[in-house]
Amino acid sequence: MTTLVFGHKSPDTDSTGSPILWSWYLNEVKGQSAKPVLLGEPNTEAAFMLAHWGLEKPEIISSVEAGTPVVIVDTNNPAELPADINAADIRAIIDHHKLVGGLETKGPIDITMRPLACTATIMVDMIGSEMEKCPREVRGAALTCILSDTLEFRSPTTTQHDRDVAEGLARDLGVDLSDYAAQMFAAKSDVSAFSDAELIRMDSKEYEVDGTKFRVSVLETTAPEIPLGRKDSLMETFKTVAAEDGVDEVLLFVVDILKEEATLLVPNDLVKGVAEKSFGATVSGDTVVLPGIMSRKKQIIPNLKV
């Protein structure tokens, strides 16, 4: 039976590229049968990666048949996985997020979680010298994952090891890092095709603080003027999205990758209070700029107060 390798719902670059890298490894090095799949449409940056390196878009699935062998990458959160995930035969988990709890396995399995910026970095370490056999397009996917998750080494999640691995891949591939990253970020910034609700849910995690449930959404972009130009209709849509998703409030951070700052939309006093208490910001108006804030994992979630 073919092992399905997948990341989280609303696939970003790491959740699209890492399954491709790991499936290559299982197929070509470990002699198993594996294929990468997606739990939804890849985002624009992930789609750019597939097109740029000539990789086939993995099949999109929404559920997993009981007993199917699966490898879960880039998440360990059941809420970001098919509802029937615990009936699958989970063979391995490779991830770089905090342990959430909720996934259960029938027996002991391979779990590798490391506090690195990117799943692909962990995989390159695990694959070791066998990476020499890895074809150009798959290495290109690994490089794209690391540049994406580190925002070209600007994100505070970046470790020296992520940087070393990405620079090594770029050198071997003859890729100019900053030129390639600029193309990636331009692709990510092209969000014109998405509805307000799609933008809000595109890169979003639910998080509860003292009984208040938030949908904490991030839009990483080199063109913040595009989403900010839609701020009134985005804030109007917060209400619908919150009601549909059973949360109390949406927090949308528009992260300017190049200026290394985030702009938080402030539709009401609840969010104003969050901005003041969590980030020491002074809010006057319906947006507030938070200098240096780039990472939900390292800077937003750990500081969130209501």
Add this chain to the structure above:
Amino acid sequence: MTTLVFGHKSPDTDSTGSPILWSWYLNEVKGQSAKPVLLGEPNTEAAFMLAHWGLEKPEIISSVEAGTPVVIVDTNNPAELPADINAADIRAIIDHHKLVGGLETKGPIDITMRPLACTATIMVDMIGSEMEKCPREVRGAALTCILSDTLEFRSPTTTQHDRDVAEGLARDLGVDLSDYAAQMFAAKSDVSAFSDAELIRMDSKEYEVDGTKFRVSVLETTAPEIPLGRKDSLMETFKTVAAEDGVDEVLLFVVDILKEEATLLVPNDLVKGVAEKSFGATVSGDTVVLPGIMSRKKQIIPNLKV
């Protein structure tokens, strides 16, 4: 702040020895400050290991102050850890059991779980060539852990890799494996000092099947006649233990390490049904021999039916 390294409650050999090995590594190789601790009195085999290799008995703790840095080994099950574990600063988890769910971390951490027989085997792999610096008594602890968890390679949880690592350690230490294992198992079999309730809870995990909660207890021994000689009073004590621990029934498997079989105590029709449905056994009387059954993880839990 010193990092506390510990395994599960009711510490067996792996939960006593692996914290010693990992603390050595953190202190001497990684330049951190770490110390092994225990969540209860070590069992008789673990106590033998400490005495044989001249290792100090680690301090016994029952709770962890909030924010204390900890490394959890040989379990990922909150029920086997201090009640306040999620308030600690969990730095790493190294384990070889199935993922249970329930532990949560504040940020991404190092988690390494492998389907090997023993935590110490995983650690020896992670420590790699630095094992050369490991002192004799700590290597001795690692060897004891592997021989204990594999029942000297008899248990079906044993992998070739566990065996290779143990044989390598024994060679370096000049230890005769079968002679040393015999001493270990004799120590483990010396259970005369324990009350019936202590024996039942010594190596025990709770497990639910179709709404029936079991305490699944195992006694690994080279002298099954000792616990079986107490079977009437043990079965009488099942009722008290089940009531105190909020389970429906105790299943006590006396595993004969040398004959490679288990004897299940059968106090009533519920357990008789379990023996018949789970293991195809024919029960006549208050015990039943299950040939080849040695591992709760691989053979008992996965087959349990009511």
